[in-house]
Amino acid sequence: MGKLIEFFIHNKALNYTLLIFLAYLGFNAYVNIPKEMFPNVELEKISVRGAYSGSSATIIDKMAVRDIEDALSNINGIDKAETTIIPGSFIIILTLNEHSNKINVLSKVKDSIVASKQYLPSDMLEPTAKLLDKSKSLIKLSVSSSTLSRGDLTKISQDIRSKIARIKHISDVSIRGDSNEEVSIKINSKAVSAYELKPQSVLEAISNLSYIFPIGDIEQKDNFVFISTVNGKTSTKEWESSILNIEGRYIELGDIAKVQRHYPLTNTISTFNNKETLTLVISKDDTGNSIELSKYIQNYVKKISKNYPGTEFNFYQDSSRPIKDRLNTVISNLMFGLVLVFLSISILINLRLAFIVALGIPFSFIIGLLFIYYMGYSINIVSLLGALIVIGIVVDDAIVVGENIQRHIDEGMDAKEAAITGVKEMMLPVTLATVTTAAAFLPIFLLTGEIALFLVLVPIVVVMILFGSLIESFFFLPLHAEEMLKKSKSFINWEPLQESYNRVLSFHIKYKKTFVVLFLVLIPIFTVFTAKSMKFQFFPNFDGNNLYVSGKLNINTSLEETLKIVKEIEYELMQHSEEFSLKSTSAVSGYRRSLAGETELNDNVFFITMELYDRADTNFINKYLNPILNFSIFTEDVGFNDPEKIRLKQTFELSPRAREIIEKYRAKYNMIELGVMEDKPGLIRSDIQINLSGSNDAQLESSVKKLSLALSKIEGVKNYSDNIRYGKMEYKIKINPYGENLGLSEAAIARILSAYFLEKKQSTTFNNDGVMEIKTEDLYKDDLDTLLNFELTLEDGRFVKLTDIADIVMVRDYEKIDKLNGNIVKTLYANVDKRKITPNEILNQVEPILEDISKQGIDVNLLGEKEKNKNLQEDMKRTVLVAIFLILITLLLIFSKLKYALMVMSVIPLSILGALLGHKLMGMPLTMPSIIGILGLAGVVVNDGIIMLDFLHGTHNSESFFKRAKLRLRPILITSVTTFLGLFTLIFYATGQAVILQPIALSIGFGLLWGTFLNLIYLPTLYAVVNGIKPVKI
Structure with a gap:
């Protein structure tokens, strides 16, 4: 390695050529790497879908779902199976284990479905299985017009969908509110009866x-000919004039039916700013660049819009906007951290060395970026914040190497010789210090589930950039040092500070045993006491850009009625546009994301999205420095006053007000559910989720009601709901003895009735766009009297009333059935205001009720944040143990004796107090990122411990002990100060989604400050106790 370093120092042309080449590769990687808000945190999933029209949820469960679930339960690689059954259809979501081969599992799932087909109804189509796409919503486009018909808008939307879908990296374009043209024949059952x-x-x-x-x-x-038909009629009049031959009689279709050629209403209707529209939901794949894709699509639609006169296009919920803002924020924080590091090194050492160190940081990041790009990862909030975390750490290598070179130059050595000697001397300790830091972050790879997918970029970014720092410090920095460093004096006179440190250390050495006992007893006590006094929540609260209104009406509410109510609520919210800094509102009737985070499709549900303007900058750094540091002041024509940043309140402050405004509609329309939600990181759909399973439905319902009542009395519970909802009334036809005596059967009656009350596809024809279906249903099918007065035709031509030959039994089944791993579950969901109370505190309050429920033989399963906390605890036990061993192994490469390695490691648990106090100071609770930060803190504080003990190692007399300890003050303070300043902006000025990883910076930053004190005072004192060092008179 030494000869390689000399080779690069002697070959300047090669060195600079490599630097330029790396800069080019880095620029190319930055341009092409996917950019998104968050990494994909979903495990691989397989969906199994099936349908059996006209059947209740319970019937489908008995006839199909149970057999399929049994067949799937024997497949290895499936972590859990979540089933949702609604009348007429079901879906089973299979979540795979992290290391499962998704293609193999999918193949086995399909084989299991085929094997279970023998148990399914003969007229039921075979269920389908497919891998769920991990596409991400990019932008939405509303298509509306005040002059064009719905059919014309549908054609335009479908045409645009076809064009956008061809764009590279666009994975899906779906249309809300569209439908295919069809011929609808509504049969007049009264006329059919009259004609007998x-x-x-x-x-x-x-x-x-x-x-x-x-x-x-x-x-x-010479005359080849194809023969075909004209494929039916074209106009409604032609269809109604068609002559039918029915039982030997010739009748015009119009005499017994009403024909309509139209675009029927679909399951969902969209609105934008209270105006009915068709909405294109555009999604991208994993490798697409959100910012560039969004920009391209908007320009493309603007270009082709002239081809659609009378049509209005509006883009909204553009995910690239917050991504761009957050990336700019983090980039400016990186630049600000770089400036602070540069200034601190200039003051603490000298300007030339500061310039060399600052020059090396971008190249360390470029090397790290290349690794991240070619490993297939993206630039997102997590990866950029990982870079922000490491910016203060990455300069340590350059500082230590550069300072050593400077020391040799100051002692009179030739610059080139000093560069070679300085690097060689520090090669082993710098490498091992980097490995130690990496060892603290690497065990994050051992985390499991979605948490691992969310955080895996942190250790990847940290390790790759640290590796880049090693390359830069060993091969490029020496050349810069040779050409730029000269003999110089430090801006600061360190001697007074070193003498003061000597006096403080001497005092501690005088009472060394007492102080060591105090350190080892009092600090752990204070640590435990502080930890117990703090609240814990999985993620910190952060400010998003949206508020969501989710509602559910009575089960008998039609889609048209739901739309009318949605428009009323949407209009009400728009009257408070200024109060909310409302950018736009969009709504979907017939679809919603429930308060539990689940997708629901039904005529009686709705979902309103309130898109808010960005929050206004509230401090000097964010408002004036950030636009300069991220260059947006030069690339965007907005100056320091971005018109998009006008919101004064955070979303958590606005959501109670939105809830207050819409609450009156709950009673007005007797809503089953109505609530307001905020943006969440995505790992936890619901803060609290309690699953109850058992054989007694009445007992389960009673238990859920008890829990709901308890939650309603707890302050801080924002909204709660459950999945116990009864669906539409079901009329079951039971043939009686009289009907059987007439030769009728259940199947015969069902076939006759289904011809009237079930919409059926009878044939197909063509329109200009392709195949068009011909469907039939009874003109009076939506009138209950039609069923109750229905008369059946017997073989001999006589008519008999349905109620004479069959009994009608009225039952009401569940609206849907939820199952987990084959067991039916009744679930209670709740979301809480974590500024008032945490999910754990709420669960502690309802613990007596849960214990009472368990005693009744009901299985209680706690999911939501509680499940994530439990998984995190299990993962962290393994992760911490691995980190300790990795750090210990690294230390044993430096220190031959175990006792010295353990002395350095003893600083780790003691430094946790600093991390906790940092959270207290900033008024933040402990979170999952806080724990990850404490894990990373271990590697950082150990580095300073190595710097101290490596110098003290081998001293056995007081004079050399104090001399060496004094020499370590400067490098320890410099590395600690630069590391803290690198984290400065993330600690004190985190905004938006960046707040999610702020606790990592708090843990490392404040933990390091306290750890610096421990390494400067506690560690030398402990060494003095072990080696019998005595104090000296100063």
């Missing part, structure tokens, strides 16, 4: 109205 016709005969005649398949061809010489 059989329903089956009418449907058979209708099915023969169109034939779209080829008839054949004629290959006559």
